[in-house]
Amino acid sequence: MAELTLLEAVNDALHTELERDADVMVLGEDVGRAGGVFRATAGLLERFGAGRCVDTPLAEAGLLGGAVGLCMAGWRPVVEMQYDAFSYPCLDQLITHVGRYHWRTGGRMEFPLTIRMPYGGGVRAPELHGDSPEAYYVHTPGIKVAIPSTPADAKGLLAAAIRDPDPVVIFEPKLVYRTARGEVPEGDYVVPLGKARIAREGTDVTLIAYGAMVNVCELTAEALDVSCEVIDIRSLRPLDEETILDSVAKTGRVVIVHEAPRTAGFGAELAALIAERAIFDLQGPVLRVTGYDVPYPYWTIEDAYMPSVERVSAAVRSLLG
Amino acid sequence: MYAALADTDLGRVIGDDDGTGDRRVDGVDDAELLALYRSLVLLRTYDERSVVYHSQGRIGTYAIFWNHEAIQAGAVHALRDDDWIFPSYRESAIGLLRGMPPTTILQWWRGHPSGWWNPADWNLGSIAVPIATQVPHAAGLAWGKKLRGEDSCALVFFGDGATSEGAFHEGINLAAVMNAPLVLMCNNNQWAISTPIAAQTRARALADKAVGYGIPGVRVDGLDVLAVHEATRDAVDRARAGGGPTLIEALHYRAAPHGTADDPRAYVDSARVAEERGRECVGRYERYLRRAGLLDDALVAEIKDAALQAMREGITAAEAEAPADPELLFANAYVGPPGNMRNG
Incomplete structure (x- = not known):
């Protein structure tokens, strides 16, 4: 190593x-x-x-x-x-x-x-x-x-x-x-496509992300007095549906986070999957925290575009009423 | 009104109908001359029968290549079997010249999965429907073969309209930079559906575009199968010797509709079409071979009958095939399909 x-x-x-x-x-x-x-x-x-x-x-x-x-x-x-x-x-x-x-x-x-x-x-x-x-x-x-x-x-x-x-x-x-x-790991090392990673275990809410947003979700989990499960899906296709659905069955609450604009973003696909396969496990709406439906902005204001710990925290709190 | 490009600078081998200007191509013997004729007839027969089959509802929409046969046969006959061909849809039947059964190509136009082949079986890329996008494939294949130390080369077909596409530019430039053994065969029939060449480019000749890529560009009479053959052979020799790509512009004038769904009377000069049909490439070559004493009525009839018979057998076999299994929706989308692929 x-x-x-x-x-x-x-x-x-x-x-x-x-x-x-x-x-x-x-x-x-x-x-x-x-x-x-x-x-x-x-x-x-x-x-x-x-x-x-x-x-x-x-x-x-x-x-x-x-x-x-x-x-x-x-x-x-x-x-x-x-x-x-x-x-x-x-x-x-x-x-x-x-x-x-x-x-x-x-x-x-x-x-x-x-x-x-x-x-x-x-x-x-x-x-x-x-x-x-x-x-x-x-x-x-x-x-x-x-x-x-x-x-x-x-x-x-x-x-x-x-x-x-x-x-x-x-x-x-x-x-x-x-x-x-x-x-x-040094030398030969393969992570198979299609296997999500549970970055952090939790019981109250599932945060689903990939790429740089996984870290935002982990920081959110640390900042909140809520038990957050963070799933790093790692592979969008093939998609590890079981890990996502198992987590939703456990927590009943979901926030999906990505940087890309919201409309027809991958979060919409994840939300649809959960609606189709786990709607009776849910205790609230599936929420998304995403980029906005605008061109990616000038960098002096990009922090206002990017999903942040504050925005993800607000979504989590809204689910927990 | 659209003005035709001057054809005085075109490479030609076949002379006028009185024999003025006829010459032989060095190294092309009588047997090869006749083999070229057989290929021309096979392609012509395929095309003419396909238009009939379409009118009878036996194949789907079909891209006509009538009078493009000299370009296709002349070029392919300059290749070895281990050289690769990348066709556009205008060269859909080019596999016939590699021994592919007519049934396979007819099935492609019938929308049946058995019309789709393994390129490695024929050293023949799939029929490219989007314009010019096969040019980078041919560049990559030729470059990749060179990187492996193999001496095969690639030939890519595309039309005049394709030279306006980014993919043409990116492909030819990649081939030039990598010194890839590639022959770029531009079928300049002067029409992209209804768009004439003058609306496509201000270049004097499409072959002139080669200058910008630092490679040779040559222009030949696209209705002269031997001129196309000679130019392609020279380009292949240069490619194999490490001289890199060549752009060949084969000039003619589209004398048939773009496809079975097209009615060119709305845009084309009918008098010019009639004139071009009088110069059609198969008859022109047939007369050349007769002047050379290589062809007579009996042999012409034998060759045409054989081609017709191949087409009759081809369409019969195609129509006898079982309908496609809907399972083929999923069978070949991936080597390792994702689990949710069948969710619809």
Whole structure:
């Protein structure tokens, strides 16, 4: 075990997986010589060479479309999108091809590609460096989506994504890239997709979150004189429904937290799941604390946009009357 | 009114109908010349029968490629079997040239799952319906093969309208930067449904776009199967030798509707269409082969009969297949499907 930041854990996973499987390659903008704008890919070029850590032209659709072709040539590409909002051009390829090509081949060809990108707000960055686009991705059939909140999960989920036979998108919470620290197993380490993590056990209310919002929920749980269970869902698709439903059965109260805008955000899907499967367990409405239905704001006022301990606490208190 | 591009600078091998300008392509022997003819006839027959099948309600909406056969056959005949082809929907039947049964392609147009193949079985990408998005796939495949030390290359088909798309730019640029062994075959039929080439670009020639990517661009007569073949062969040779991608513009004029759901009388110049139909590429090549003494009435009839027979058998087999199992909704969406996939 080594204590690493979340960012160092991502880098560790990439080194481990490229070492483990000669078909794995990393490509993206500035991932080679610079080692990535956040240094997530640092050292890969030196260790694995320019054929397996590739600086590409600045073209996200071409990058992801190129990765489709690389899969056909037998590679397992790991594509870095430099920032959340910079990934939008790649949605064309994601929707029209990445999520459909396996199906299109009658299940006979696999597209084991991974897309990873830093996402989320709170880092005092210019416009279009703070978005939470996970709903666009998870709404696309054929795609799996995972979001770690701890260094160990950042390594283990990324390793699972790279080894998975389906296309997987990993969103890395950049707000806690360097502040989330924790023990990370050395060498081979996989956290299976589709297993939620109970970050904190409790009995009165269930707080459901992913990414940087898990920490907000944990801080809320510490600040309140209420027994909060915090569930880090880790994987949006496949989704660990049982862990969520078990917790709701225990607490009867739910607050879902995400940074993305509210309407048609992933919280709506979670709320619908709970309504369909656990409505008789509920002692109050399923509440959401989310970003607002506005463009992600100028950074001088971004704290007013982001779900906070205060906003989550208010939701919890409203449920407990 | 739309003005046609000048065709005086086009690469040509087949001369005029009196034989003026006929030449041979070095290295293409008589057997290969006849093989090209068989491919042209097979594609033409597929296309003409498909329009009939559509009118009879036996296949769905169909993208017509009548008079595009010279581009398709000329290009594919310049490839080895281990080279990859990435078709747009205009080249839906290109698999025929790799030995794919007509049934498979007919089933694609019938919306039946048996029309969907494993690209690795034929070194043939799926039919790309969205415009130009297959260009980056071809670039990635070609680059990926090169990274593996293999010497196969890729050929990607797209139309004139595709050159306006971002995916065309991103794909061709990626191929150029990575020096990928890729041949980019632009089927410039001068129409994107109802949009003429002049509304698509101000470029003098689409092949000129190659200059901006630092790669060679050549322009050939798209109704001259040997000119397309020669240009593709040169591009493949260059790609295999490490010379990177080439953009080929095969110029002609769309002489048939975009598809079975299109009525071009609303926008097209009918006189020009009639003129183009008189220059159609299969008959033109047939006359070239007759002038060369390689083809006579009996052989023409034999080749056309064989193609017709293949289509008759193809549609019969397609119609005899069991209807698709609705379970296929779920069977191939994922390798490892999520548990909630069936919740509807």
